[in-house]
Amino acid sequence: MNVLKFGGSSVANATTIENVINIIKEQSKTKSLYVVVSAMGGVTDLLLQAGTEASTNNENYKKTLAEIEKRHLDAVKNLIPVISQSAIISKVKSELNVLESLCEGVFLLSELSEKTAAVISSFGELLSSYIIAEAAKVKGLDIGLKDSRDLIVKTINSKVAIDYIETNHRIKAFAKDNKNKISLFPGFVARTQNGEPTTLGRGGSDFTAAILAAAIDAEELQIWTDVSGMYTANPKLVKQAKPVDHISYQEAMELSHFGAKVIYPPTIHPVLDRNIPILIKNTFAPEDKGTLITRNVSDRKTPVTGISHIDNITIISLEGSGMVGIPGFSKRLFEALFLENINVILITQASSEHSICLAVEASDAKKAKTILDSTFEFEISKRKLEPVKIENDNAIVALVGDNMYHHQGLSGKMFSTLGKNNVNIRAIAQGASEKNISVIIEKKDIKKALNTLHEQFFEVKTKQLNLFVTGVGNVGSKLLSQLEQQKIYLKDKLRLKIRIVGLSNSKKMFFDENGIDLHEWQEKLNKGKKANAQDFFNQAKEMNLRNSIFVDNTANPDIAKIYKHYLAESMAVVTCNKIACADEYSNYEELQDLSRKFNVSFLYETNVGAGLPIIDTLNNLIASGDNIHKIQAVLSGSLNFVFNNYKEGVTFYDIVKQAQQEGYTEPDPKIDLSGVDVARKILILARESGRIMELNDIENESFLPQESLETTSVKDFFDSLKKHESHFNYILNEAHKKDCRLKYVAQYENGKAKVGLQHIPAEHPFYNLEGSDNIVLFFTDRYPEQPLIVKGAGAGADVTASGIFADIIRIGKK
The missing domain is CATH 3.30.2130.10 (VC0802-like)
Incomplete structure (x- = not known):
């Protein structure tokens, strides 16, 4: 003998009830069955709603009762042949009339007692069990309906305590006289020791089935629901959750007590002593294996179930x-x-x-x-x-x-897993x-x-990163392309799944918690709402996703000011925007403190050398106990490109224009050519070396005419370059006279820093620096004469994007 219980979602309407009858029919071919059914999905809530409305003199209770009546009569009309409907509809309406009378009484008295609420809420199971029994008879099943209130006795003044002596006596007496192959019972309903109607509480149909199974010593208790077993986590909240094949009674009790809705917590107790297996099955996917619950599970190796x-x-x-x-x-x-x-x-x-x-x-x-x-x-x-x-x-x-x-x-x-994601444990x-x-x-x-x-304890070490990206111009668009291109490699080789969940440019912003399709990001962004840096942060905070990273591909000072808010919410920050780290030292220090306080990454490798590991190398030197004495560097790929290509027959204006068009300079080239950009970079390296320094402490020997420095627009700046071509030609000729090349050099030594254009002789490491390459020389205790050199491409959208990409991967691998 098996006991089967079908929940509200399984008997929600005529279609699902047909499915239930087919399952019962198939199993009854080999075994006798006790079948327990819940109310049709949502009906218990409607019944309690009607009672509450009536108790507050709200005549809407009549509309609620009409909805209840319609659902049950629709089921009858779809399940029962027309020729057989009359008597069944009459019976259903008779029960509904009693329900209406009860609600009228509640309405007149303006009071809903606990006893009356129990009686009202019981109509769901009584009606569904009657309709299902009649529908099963039409299908030719040998089935009988038995009212559970005649069998299950609850002790007075208790929510779920059962008088098992009397209850078991009644069930065994019924079993002895029962002649049907299949017996159907309404779940949830019972009587007290003095005969008053009561219920077993929400979810009590499971309990009804367990009480019956224990009393008759059933071979198996089957709980049929709308999911394929007990999951590793709530699948509605965790998409990667999966069913557990086999768990113990103790584990099932723990999980059900702590919110797993698949099984009602008291269900397990009656069958545990009898060692009756419980099988959780999916009514809508009966072929799925489901979850088996027994006393012991010996074949599982993972610690967390x-x-x-x-x-x-x-x-x-x-x-x-x-x-x-x-x-x-x-x-x-x-x-x-x-x-x-x-x-x-x-x-x-x-x-x-x-x-x-x-x-x-x-x-x-x-x-x-x-x-x-x-x-x-x-x-x-x-x-x-x-x-x-x-x-x-x-x-x-x-x-x-x-x-x-x-x-x-x-x-x-x-x-630690929760702490890294800013989940505070109270x-x-x-x-x-x-x-x-x-x-x-x-x-x-x-x-x-x-x-x-779930990612920590159940997934195959695949870490999901959720990126909020602002800035989709040259660098940003290249980053998105690289992320899409490397998607499969990252998942297969590095076990990283990177999703863009927020995207913004200067005009629009768009969010999708499930991830933005990078083949359609431009169309999605164009349909987004008006962009605002603070609103972008607010939305990222509200989404509250794990492993969140804010990526700034802009040079916008307003966005840089918001980094601290992201860090304070344990969202990592990756940026190529130098403004934050080159701002007042107190702000730089605040960002570093927030990063340490909330144990969250703040990475800005691209602030200095695009894709080159300059900051990382410097940090590793210091962390290993080395001391920095001097740093000499060519840190502007754009300036290096300009002076490597400026020669006779080509105007300075033409070269700067080319550098801008090829993405080597900032949108406003004056930032690069004025030396401000290089000054910010050497400032960041000085600070990373442990020096407290401000931007105005750096000596900037500008090679630009004063008129160029004072321009207020990009157009005016370019016009000034044309006007002063003779000035730039003079600088070039002076270098040629000395057989030197022009390089814009940044230097930090003895706590002081300066930047400026220098004549570099042939024997110097900077002399053969080609194209847009950068180079940094670190003179330290360990490298006093022959410096540690980092050299490579230091400008361009592709290499900058790859540097940002590398910082994102570094966070993912932590």
């Missing part, structure tokens, strides 16, 4: 010296809550006994505070205790698994059995926490 959570949790805290060393304090606390039927979900207490923290359902919070303030009124009045504190909008997340026992480092891995609880580690977090962080933990 699943991650579950409970929404709408309130933290209740008691603090004060009046608790310390006082015997019986906890007894008074829990007894007060027990007497008010308030369930405590989680408890944690400091070893100092100075504070105790409880988690209760949000609906019980107000009542709990009132009761505890009253219970400890004397201690509070004497200031031995603080008034009870309640904190709303929290949730519990739990790691569950039998194999967690004595598995070192799980707690630390859980906490309280922690772990039993000595080590089968459950529970933490309280803010409700807004649930989705991020579940996805982060």
